[in-house]
Amino acid sequence: MPELRRDPIVGRWVIIATERAKRPSDVQRPLDHVPSGLCPFCPGQEDKTPHEVYAAGRPAAGPVDGPGWKVRVIPNRYPALMIEGDLEREANGIYDRMNGVGAHEVIVETADHTKDLAALSDAEVTEVLFAFKARILDLRNDQRFRYILLFKNHGQAAGATLEHAHSQLIALPVTPRQVQEEIEGARRHFDHRERCIFCDIVMQERKDRSRLVLENEEFVVFAPWAPRSPFETWVVPKRHESNFEAEPKERLAYCAQALRSTLRRLGAALGDPAYNFILHSNPLRDPASPSYHWHIEVMPALTHVAGFEWGSGFHINPVPPEEAAEFLRLVVT
Amino acid sequence: MPELRRDPIVGRWVIIATERAKRPSDVQRPLDHVPSGLCPFCPGQEDKTPHEVYAAGRPAAGPVDGPGWKVRVIPNRYPALMIEGDLEREANGIYDRMNGVGAHEVIVETADHTKDLAALSDAEVTEVLFAFKARILDLRNDQRFRYILLFKNHGQAAGATLEHAHSQLIALPVTPRQVQEEIEGARRHFDHRERCIFCDIVMQERKDRSRLVLENEEFVVFAPWAPRSPFETWVVPKRHESNFEAEPKERLAYCAQALRSTLRRLGAALGDPAYNFILHSNPLRDPASPSYHWHIEVMPALTHVAGFEWGSGFHINPVPPEEAAEFLRLVVT
Structure with a gap:
């Protein structure tokens, strides 16, 4: 059983996921590599994955775990967290732990093995975002979960181990620290000014x-x-x-158009870079918030995150955002 | 002039260091690669670097910027921050910025091009740590600086771009967010229990x-x-x-022995992995603290930091620390 452990100084939770590596030396290799041609995310290979928890686009008569789908969501075969069990929070001296209870799912974004998310149509990307929403609405019914991390690793340098276009979700019994800090920062701004800081940012950027x-x-x-x-x-x-998850499908379509155009521009500007994106949204158990504002953060994996940046939270960025934005505005896709 | 910019939501400062890359596409290449054989950190090549700010081991009559040194500290030729100028803190709408004023120095750890820090003797590593201390004591006289980040990138995957053993320091006009959070977490523990949390951790681990x-x-x-x-x-x-910087040299010698043995064990256990270490210490302008406790964090760069970890502050670690520690205890160096 994986374990969730809390750093006693800063309160950061870490998943100790022993099932993902056999020996300490294994961490240097990709963990779930499969030979090409045997892609478990392709249509016709549905029996190579755990049973699906969501599918879209399959004709009404089509069988569950059969082909014909356009988006398919399955439990991760090598989950970082286990869906079954109680949290059993407990102390170990000055330390805190709980069982690594949670969900870890894979959103297969298209049936086409050769297409990246950026190569899909706006309507197809809308279906992917709608799958995100459907999974959040389902998983929030599980009272053990407080937060759902939705993210995509594209390319090996960004942590992907399978080529077939997919994103992932991890449902957690805790709210990640960085999201919590964003929520608290936004609340301080709201307490002071009675305005959402993200709305302020949107206004200033526009x-x-x-x-x-x-x-x-x-x-x-x-x-x-x-x-x-x-x-x-x-x-x-x-x-x-x-x-x-409160967004209606019509607005998700606008999000899909914006996200897809962003990914295409990054691809054209930087030569199909590895990238990650992560969805930041309000925690599951919190009421709708006047101070917090969901958004997607896209980060190309161009530079190694040096240890000093990781160990200090202090980052050095050689490209001013004004230059990057101009580059992305002007690039021909 | 580089710029320090503050994220308005979480308060994280970022260096926008335009001098380090010519064009946006340059970020994908190492920034200061030199052909082997022309190593600017080797004895006899002192004219290839900016003028030294510290040297140890050179015979008393030896000339500044000449050979004969054992440890040499020089300004970084491609600094992330500039030593001259005023901070000029100002607002840009809802955003904050200041000039990228600071120091960025390289500590050349040995005159021997072929030796890594782990291959030095305890006495030699002590001289490196003593150079860290000497630079902190000198730079703290500059009232613009609030924190000095001391770190080492070893190996390309950890962000190093030159082979010759070296570490770096960055003197900053702000305290890095993650250090600040550690300090605040430690203070909460102290307020509650009147004990240093690091002392508690040391006791429990022993x-x-x-x-x-x-x-x-x-x-x-x-x-x-x-x-x-x-x-x-x-x-x-x-x-x-x-x-x-309050530690006397006798205690730095014990630190050197512990650090060097740690690096040797990591090297033997994992096959000379890329790694980073970072020194966490009390900010320059704060009085000596009963709640904070300096330490060094060593992080082998075995796995890519996936974007979701970076964007959430939530980490998945496949190796339990108990297994890692056993491995490091038993390894033959």
Whole structure:
């Protein structure tokens, strides 16, 4: 059983996931590599994965775990957390632990093995985002979970171990520290000014335009003022909304258009870089918030995160966001 | 002039260091690679570097910027921050910025191009640590600086771009967020219990022994309870001390022995892995603290930091610290 352990000094939770590596020396290799041609995410290979928990696009008569789907969600075969069991929070001297209870799922974004998310149509990306929403709505019924991390690792340098386009979700019994800090920072701003800081940022970026990459009716894409790494890019809804899963499908379609255009521009500008994106949304058990505002953070994996950056939270970024944004505005996709 | 920018939501400062890359696409290449054989850190090549700010081991009559030294500290030729200028803190709408004023220095750890820090003698590593202390004591006289980050990137995967053994320091006009959070977490523990949390941890680790790697009279080395990555290892003084630079040379010798043995064990256990270490110490302008406790965090760069970990502060570690510590205890160096 994996374990969740809390750092006693800063309160950061870490998953100690022993099932993912056999021996300490194994950590240097990809953990779930399969030979090409035997891709478990391809149609016709559904029996190579755990039973699906969601599928979209399959004809009504199509069998569960059969082909015909356009988006398919399955439990991760090598989960970082286990779906069954109680948390059993307990102390070990001055330390805290609990059982590594949670869900770890894979969202297969397309049936086409050759297509990246950026190569899909707006309608297809909308179905992927709708799958995210459907999984959150289902998993939030499990009262053990407090937060769902939704993210994508694209390319080996970004941590991907299978090529077939997919994203992942991890449902957690705790709220990740960095999300918590964002929520608290936004609340301080709200207490002081009675305005959402993300709404303020959206307003300033749309007015200033130097860091703006693109916008449509409902979403704005920009390079943030203090990006941690080159070409960090945020996709933010213009209208205030704390919870991603509260968005109707019509607005997810605008998000899909903005996200897909962002990924295409990054791909064209930087030559198909490895990248990660992560969805930041309000915790599951919190009421809808006037101060927090969901968004997607996209981070190309261009530079190694040096240890000093990781160990200090202090980042050096050689590319000003104004230059990155101009590059992404002008690039031909 | 580089710029320091503050994220308005969480308060993280980022250096936007435009001098380090010419064009956005340059970020994918090492920034200061030199052909082998022309190593600027070797004796006889002193004119290839900026003028030294510290040297140890050179015979009394030896000229500054000449050979004969054992440890040499020089300004970084491609500094992330500039030593000259005023901070000029100012607002840009809801955002904050200041000039990128600071020091960025390289500590060349040995004159021998072929030797890694782990291959030096205890006495030689002591001289390196003493150089750290000497530079902190000098730079703290500059009232613009609030914190000095001392760190080492070893191997390309850890961000090193030159082979010759060296570490770096960055003197900053702000305290890095993660250090600040550690200080605040330690203060909360102290307010509650009137004990230093690091002293508590040292006591529990020495008693428990399952995460202990080694100890000598003055220092203890262990895998922390909630490590962010496989084989994360901390070197902590047994006696309470908030400030690294307050340690007398006799105690730095014990630290050198513990650090060098740790690096040798990591090298033997994992096959000379890339690694980073970072020194966490009390900020320059704060009084000596009863609640904070300086230490060194060593992190082998075995796995990519996936974007979701970076974007959430939530880490998955496949190696329990008890297994890592046992491995490091038993390995033959």
